[in-house]
Amino acid sequence: MVGLPGVNGLSTEQRKRLTIAVELVANPSIVFMDEPTSGLDARAAAIVMRTVRNTVDTGRAVVCTIHQPSIDIFEAFDELFLLKRGGEEIYVGPLGRNSCHLIKYFEGINGVAKIKDGYNPATWMLEATSIGQEEKLGINFTDIYKKSELYRRNKALVNELSKPTPDSKDLYFPSQYAQSxxxxxxxxxxxxxxxxxxxxxxxxxxxxxxxxxxxxxxxxxxxxxxxxxxxxxxxxxxxxx
Structure with a gap:
């Protein structure tokens, strides 16, 4: 039995892993997770992220929302979809080893401060792209992204993947729901x-x-x-x- 939160049964970290396991029973091709490390200490968060990493290694895509992650958690991801307030895209692309691609992209923008040695790339990224920094530098990170080579590559990839293969068929479901x-x-x-x-x-x-x-x-x-x-x-x- 799972038990009651904070009373008995499984801990918070075990509950999160159980939730992931329950979703994997359906064998999905993509898994969405909303802040899987929230409410956990460093050790428990690392265990959950190791579970997420193992899920990715099985060939499934995992999409997570993370709020100011630590360096270890941030480095566990392969790609980043960064939005600023209002839902506009700032960066959509790979992180690279030690977030090298992300750092290279933002450091290539005039006026953005260089990251310090040992500094958390996630924290530096959020500080460098804040609304206050936009006003200070007189730039718009959304416009810069839409004019970048990274944006053009992403658009080309989307267009390529949007075209069905010649032998493919459209999905068809005989009824709206799986059960009567x-x-x-x-x-x-x-x-x-x-x-x-x-x-x-x-x-x-x-x-x-x-x-x-x-x-x-x-x-x-x-x-x-x-x-x-x-x-x-x-x-x-x-x-x-």
């Missing part, structure tokens, strides 16, 4: 049943409070319903006369 409406109801009911079955304390408390509430309201309105019914009939009769 009845089967969806059965699966949802069974899932809810298992949720209650795995938490007997919660189910017992619900039954207890339901019984107490029923007795309380039942005693408050004992035989009140018949009297109200009689009153309504009398009023209705007087209105007719």
């Amino acid at each position: 409406f009845l089967m969806q109801c059965v699966i949802c009911l069974w899932k809810q049943h298992m949720s209650y079955w795995r938490n007997p304390k919660y189910t017992a408390m619900r039954m207890f409070f339901t019984t107490i509430t029923a007795l309380l309201y039942g005693s408050m309105f004992w035989r009140v319903g018949s009297k109200m019914y009689l009153t309504l009939n009398i009023q209705s009769t007087s209105q007719q006369h």
